[in-house]
Amino acid sequence: MVDLKVDMGRGLVLANPVMPASGTFAEGLAKVVDLNGLGALVTKTITAELRGGNPTPRVAEVGNGMLNSIGIPSKGIDQFLDEALPFYRRFSSPLIVSISAPTVDDFGRAAARLNVEGIAGIEANISCPNIEEDGKAFAMRPQTTEQAVSAMRKVTDLPLWAKLTPNTGDIASVARAAEAAGADGLVVANTILAMTIDIETMRPTLGNVMGGLSGPAVKPIALRMTYQCARAVDIPVIGCGGIASAEDAVEFLLAGARAVQVGTATFTRPGTMDEVIAGITEYCRRKGFNAVAELGAALNADMLAPDVMEAAQ
Amino acid sequence: MVDLKVDMGRGLVLANPVMPASGTFAEGLAKVVDLNGLGALVTKTITAELRGGNPTPRVAEVGNGMLNSIGIPSKGIDQFLDEALPFYRRFSSPLIVSISAPTVDDFGRAAARLNVEGIAGIEANISCPNIEEDGKAFAMRPQTTEQAVSAMRKVTDLPLWAKLTPNTGDIASVARAAEAAGADGLVVANTILAMTIDIETMRPTLGNVMGGLSGPAVKPIALRMTYQCARAVDIPVIGCGGIASAEDAVEFLLAGARAVQVGTATFTRPGTMDEVIAGITEYCRRKGFNAVAELGAALNADMLAPDVMEAAQ
Amino acid sequence: MRQIDNADVTPGSGGFAAQVADTVARVVSNDWVNAEYKLIVLDAPGLAASAEAGQFFNIECPVVGEDKPFFRRPMSTYAADPETGRVEFLYKVAGAGTRGLASLISGGTTRILGPLGVGFTLPDDVRSIVVLGRGVGLATLAPLAEMARDRGVAVTAIVSARGPEQILSVERFRAAGAKVEIVLDSDGTSAMTNVEAILRRLHAEGRADGFYTCGSNRLMLLMQKLAAELDVFGEVAMEQQMACGLGMCFCCVRNFTVEGETISKRVCWDGPVFALSEATSW
């Protein structure tokens, strides 16, 4: 028997290390997959205010990946608490609510509203624009990361995860800032800003010109950042980016992630998370690990400092 | 007849907009491809000092891309001038020499040594560690970019291109800094820092733990950065990252690149650059462009500000 | 039947009961029906074969050479029979995904996720319907004719096409007892004025309690206008680019007019069949 439990700190223990990535999961998956089998449930990012999304086309397939500019269409926190929460409450897996806000104070206000039965934790999507800083995402810089996380930490005792952006040049410093401000965990990472052009119409493929890249194409980049962050902080890191199989998930766990999120792969294979859980178990068994938590210390590498940002060339 | 010429500024006009990316081209290609047909030749980065490379394994294939930690093994500038330069002089395509250095002053000293017959321009690989700044690459920040480029500008009248790193969080600002410091062009961009792990051996796949990602997997990211830089500066941008076909190259030209570099694709298909040149010509003909230079203004898009760094989520 | 709504998605106290399956389906046949369309017949017993008219599947399309479809491709159920476990799709070979689909040979397998979305409804007071479709829209409408027949509802199918070679599904409609009227671009009968005249005539003859359409924006707008004027129940099946097919990614949204307001709905989750009155031009 392989022990799949992972301790995420602040009293949150997950039955297994596999959960959906925000924005790639909703009620519909309950029709296909037993949600009670997942380590946690993570909602699409919600905001206090009502928000529409971006213009269509909102997605494009790129070689081995997905480009999207969905944006954060949100019906607001009230509607979430009234309608979506009761639905998720029916499942035993802990519910993590992803939130976003346009200012530091709004992050605090949004987090304060989630001290509610049935919510097991908060994932702060700080990869979104900070309107007080010219629209630069909070997680682009250590200082704004620290401010946003502190504002939430003040108002909540729930486990609080900060979701980082891979578009920053200094993810290890951002990770340390989030930890210093009281984050209980880090999700590494969101989508990578990218673009494609339809050369026949001579237009950007997305209505929004640029969008976020996800899926297998980004995996080696997300894995590198997961490794850097896991070495930079003591709080748990949740690896995310391109995971589509148990083998991919094991790479992240070996790189130091305590848990993983599966995003785009669920769109192409809705049963991916189940397969990942089964495959991790089998890997541990085959390699002689009694607990999945042991993988975090199993990498054979002359460890590099987490700030090593120098491309090989 | 489609006019393929592109004006790179400072008197450098290329016969066509296609050239090899530094480090993915060497004398050996002359055995397969007529180098006289290329828009320019770009050398592997050389340094003033002798340098070994990184430990093997130095490369790994990742889904749809290449991860490498070759490093910059260099026999020094003297050896280059004595042995390699005479070889390249035999070709009509202008020779661009890629250089790198560990300090601002060393960049200046290296550039000064290239005011030599047969060298048509300098590409400064500023994606390399600055030992005066804790090893952070020059091109990670506007200020260090500005310093390195200025040091070279002072000592050379040759066309001077700065090759940027995609690992920065703020490529548009770095691009503007390079322009302000007197760069004549920007190469966008180098490889993206990434990592993979062999889950059987539980070791990083590369001897160096991390390496640079290139090939089709990075194309949408490099294209986005090319677009951002082309909108941020007035000097020519040379698009680079994942180009493996004429269609890919046209995307970069539509995004605002004046020319393109082909890297990894030459490893898997040595004739790629020839095919790209032929395919661009055919595309222009089919779409009714008389000159490839017209593509830069042909994109139909509500242009976004170059600093838009906000992922869609 | 309307798709089971969220309230019914209850975690089994004991076992989990899926309502949508990702079925590994075996290809029975995959043949050209004309120069552009193929019909694929799959062996896909279980939940898949319980799909109702208007519901769709999200289909994994094989990688073939340079064609590397990353997402699945949505396809309407052309036929589904719980008895035989057969599911069929009629599809136009268009781009990378459908070219991949077209490469499947009998005995091969692919994954089909479904049944998905909300199918057609036949309110009790609707005793006769007109289905109006063009191109691939006819594949979506065909099973509605059988559903109507099974409920004793009379069907007139207006089949629009470029020319005689492009006519699709006419035998399906006839076999289901539908009256078929064919309108063509090649002889001018597909002109909006003529189609409008036919619809008005059918309504005047008491053969149009319900309007159903798919596959053409112009035909949808025409039916929408007439349905409002004549106070006829109406539905339209919509298309939009999809990734998940399960309401999770929000990429398949379209605008709808609901009580005077423009709201965005997910085609895969709130549709693909929508009230005709709410649809907006696409």
Add this chain to the structure above:
Amino acid sequence: MRQIDNADVTPGSGGFAAQVADTVARVVSNDWVNAEYKLIVLDAPGLAASAEAGQFFNIECPVVGEDKPFFRRPMSTYAADPETGRVEFLYKVAGAGTRGLASLISGGTTRILGPLGVGFTLPDDVRSIVVLGRGVGLATLAPLAEMARDRGVAVTAIVSARGPEQILSVERFRAAGAKVEIVLDSDGTSAMTNVEAILRRLHAEGRADGFYTCGSNRLMLLMQKLAAELDVFGEVAMEQQMACGLGMCFCCVRNFTVEGETISKRVCWDGPVFALSEATSW
């Protein structure tokens, strides 16, 4: 023949003359020779078929299912005949790339880049050679036997293998007039002490002016030691992971000892055949 060096790469004043071609080769046959190895025979006229012993090709391997080889795979020329335009490779089906290669069927095509690298040399004063190989190394050494025969040089081939089933290329060696000695793990004859004894005997008998090896680090070290002691000319063909095969990417480097100094060389460009005296353990 040594590979044409840089000085000869002259841009044609008029036309460009390639020295290496990326040939689209047609598969004549691709059959198993034992449980692990396949022999692929290609129709690849032109430059490809002019490959010499020890030179190699960089081969595009098809994507098959989950196997998506991104780089090409280097393979030694097992045979190349400018008369027939045939090129052959003997390869072990190991991972993603060679599985892809193994999937090719006659009539199919793939791209082969070559001839690449520096092949074997036979100095004029070498009148008899010993080739010592194991596993896939024998594929690399086989054409050397024919090259030697054509120059009137006597060949003894020592073929090392796990057991009788793994013995490769013995007929090729015999057909080229070589004497063959087989040493096996299964009967203990492949032990280093025995191989050393054979080599010493051959040298004593005057049948070893040159030593050539490929495919085993331990055998290489043994030959290297004896070559130094007995002052015998020697060469070794090396392997290393490759990307470009053309000396451009510097991923295939290995360390060599040249005049007491450790220097790094590219296996694809400076080799794959190197002076035995310069090789270091791998």
